Amino acid sequence: MRAVTIDDFGATPTVTETAKPEPGPGEILVRVRASSLNGFDGAVIYGVFKDMLEHKFPITLGKDFAGTVEAVGEGVARAAGERVFGVVMKPVVCEGSFAEYVVVADGYGIAALPEAVDFAQAGALGLAGTAAVDVIDAIAPKAGETVLVSGATGGVGAYAVQLAQATGATVLATAKPGEEADFVRGLGAAHVVDYTGDLTAQVRAIAPEGVTTAVHLVGDPLQLADLLAPGGRIASTLGFGPEAAGDRDITVTSVMANPDTATLERLAGAVADGTMKVSLAQTFPLDAVDRAVGAFGAGTVGKIGISVD
Ligand SMILES: NC(=O)c1ccc[n+]([C@@H]2O[C@H](COP(=O)([O-])OP(=O)(O)OC[C@H]3O[C@@H](n4cnc5c(N)ncnc54)[C@H](OP(=O)(O)O)[C@@H]3O)[C@@H](O)[C@H]2O)c1
Known part of the structure; x- marks a missing residue:
């Protein structure tokens, strides 16, 4: 699968071919359709958290995801094709959502995505x-x-x-x-x-x-x-x-953002009923994440989206 990775701190994010991951017990394989830039992604690139969090190279960047359930591990009740979104929450910085697929745990950092909210909106919703x-x-x-x-x-x-x-x-x-x-x-x-x-x-x-x-x-x-x-x-x-x-x-x-299911559902509900706007200033494809990082660093009005075809 295609994924945007760095092989060292300070490296330019590059699209590479990596192995498609498989979900273990309690996990979900998500086919990612959209994501967005967050300060966390820039901080990972520049090693801001290197003394606070474990990092394992190569690192696939990306926290936010929106897409569909591709496969589930043992004990997960979600069906293939279900629309989901959320935030990649892993103890080790290694596998992110700027990729065609990402494995996430069920139950935390993930919620069902209402039909009224599109992938681009949901991909810009999770962490921010x-x-x-x-x-x-x-x-x-x-x-x-x-x-x-x-x-x-x-x-x-x-x-x-x-x-x-x-x-x-x-x-x-x-x-x-x-x-x-x-x-x-x-x-x-x-x-x-x-x-x-x-x-x-x-x-x-x-x-x-x-x-x-x-x-x-x-x-x-x-x-x-x-x-x-x-x-x-x-x-x-x-x-x-x-x-x-x-x-x-x-x-x-x-505050440390806590993307529990109730908070994610609250956000998606507000977008679905029109009480919350998602403002995407620009959207870049997966192979232009390096430009998206530059645009984010230059100052944004709202979010910068990433689309994953
Ligand atoms: N603790 C957590 O869990 C958590 C979660 C999410 C985000 N964060 C952090 O929260 C911060 C905000 O995140 P974000 O995603 O909203 O970042 P962002 O999209 O880069 O937003 C920062 C905004 O502030 C403006 N700005 C720059 N300097 C300013 C100043 N002195 N006074 C007022 N506005 C200024 C920037 O626009 P212009 O430069 O164009 O004016 C930009 O629009 C980041 O540092 C991020 O890492 C932490």
Whole structure:
């Protein structure tokens, strides 16, 4: 099968022929139809997690998947042809979803895909969508509150803005003027703040006492922490935790995305009923993953998709 692999840290992702994997007990072989880029993929290429996670070369890149069940191992009740999507969750970084097939465990990191959601949308939903659900659940905004989303234009941010807006809270989203600002307004942001200017002054002009909640996906977390009103809540996907907040009167949650089936079903349901938009800025075929990685690193508006024919 074709798979996008690297044989060392820093290597250019290349399409190679590898053996089609087989599902063991409790596992599912998925015929992948779509995926998308996440920060994790770039981090794997550049060895960011090499001291934290076990890596086994050659590594097939890719976390998100959407496709159909090709075969199942012993004890799995899913039928061949069933539409599924999710996130590859393996203890060793080795087998990913930028490939024609991937083996995943049943029961975690996988959910049924409703007919109303296409593969391209579902391939862009798993990790970023789950991270967005988890950060918004952590800060639990309420109607009448304010939510500052730093990184609102990105994959996680685009979902987080929509989830925050749906709570009835007022969303302040970071974006550059022009296309990016229009993009976050279209997702439901009431205010746009330009992070290339004086972010603090812009946020204080909208919320003089500070915002009640914030989401940290990019930028300086302490700047965001200082923009919270007393008693405010902030959640981060970048490891900013309570100990780093010092004696500020705020609640800090460091989030690791948890793609359990219930969260994946919630996301797919929201896309199916039209309450959540999937924004694909560009889509690249499997043999252009290296260009997709470059486009992701250059800054995205929404997600960058990968199609697998
Ligand atoms: N902990 C977890 O489980 C978990 C899960 C998912 C993601 N993550 C991490 O969360 C982060 C966000 O992920 P993502 O997929 O959304 O990344 P992304 O798609 O690259 O989004 C980042 C966005 O932020 C914008 N940006 C750059 N600098 C900024 C700044 N100083 N202030 C505000 N916005 C800025 C970028 O656009 P421009 O540069 O074009 O303006 C881009 O649109 C990544 O670091 C990722 O690795 C962690």
